[in-house]
Amino acid sequence: MKKLLPTSTAGSLPKPAWLAEPETLWSPWKLQGAELNDGKQDALRVALQEQQQAGVDIVSDGEQTRQHFVTTFIEHLNGVDFENRKTVTIRNRYEASVPSVIGPVSRSKPVFVEDAKFLRSQTKQPIKWALPGPMTMIDTLYDAHYQSREQLAWEFAKILNQEAKELEAAGVDIIQFDEPAFNVFFDDVNDWGIKCLERAIEGLKCETAV
Numbered sequence: 001m002k003k004l005l006p007t008s009t010a011g012s013l014p015k016p017a018w019l020a021e022p023e024t025l026w027s028p029w030k031l032q033g034a035e036l037n038d039g040k041q042d043a044l045r046v047a048l049q050e051q052q053q054a055g056v057d058i059v060s061d062g063e064q065t066r067q068h069f070v071t072t073f074i075e076h077l078n079g080v081d082f083e084n085r086k087t088v089t090i091r092n093r094y095e096a097s098v099p100s101v102i103g104p105v106s107r108s109k110p111v112f113v114e115d116a117k118f119l120r121s122q123t124k125q126p127i128k129w130a131l132p133g134p135m136t137m138i139d140t141l142y143d144a145h146y147q148s149r150e151q152l153a154w155e156f157a158k159i160l161n162q163e164a165k166e167l168e169a170a171g172v173d174i175i176q177f178d179e180p181a182f183n184v185f186f187d188d189v190n191d192w193g194i195k196c197l198e199r200a201i202e203g204l205k206c207e208t209a210v
Contacts, residue, residue: 013062086142133179
């Protein structure tokens with residue numbers, strides 16, 4: 001019998017203190033090399049177990065392998081320089097030092113697919129995977145190349161679509177796009193933000209959420 005209201009989490013869960021500082025934004029990893037990879041998988045198992053013990057129906061990785069829900073995806077892309085940082089205002093609320101887009105952005109290999117395969121191997125429950133949305137991605141960067149928020153968002157939408165299709169093939173049941181920027185830039189959302197998000201989910205057969 002299908003549940004009327006299956007439960008899930010928003011996405012991220014606190015990391016163990018032996019992996020990173022759980023209350024620090026962009027907290028550096030406390031492990032390195034092979035130990036870091038093993039530690040991330042151990043933390044993912046712990047997050048999964050906590051969800052199962054709480055009776056959560058649709059489980060996730062708890063974003064245990066990511067330092068930040070946006071920049072961890074971006075750091076795997078071409079065209080972004082993490083050494084050349086600029087200070088920008090994020091979500092019209094606070095200033096942060098962020099990486100710069102210095103050339104055409106592209107994805108040369110999957111970002112989260114191996115992590116998703118690992119989560120899939122650990123449970124038979126439905127799994128959800130969160131990705132940053134195009135508008136939130138552009139709001140967490142300094143754009144020195146396109147100099148157009150809309151154009152950069154469309155490029156990210158295409159990249160996200162590539163990643164989402166491979167996550168679906170890896171056994172992910174629900175792909176969630178995190179778009180907190182939708183709560184701030186209302187005119188852009190109406191003009192092109194929703195269209196970019198639709199491009200990101202184009203062709204997916206699995207469930208999607210925002």
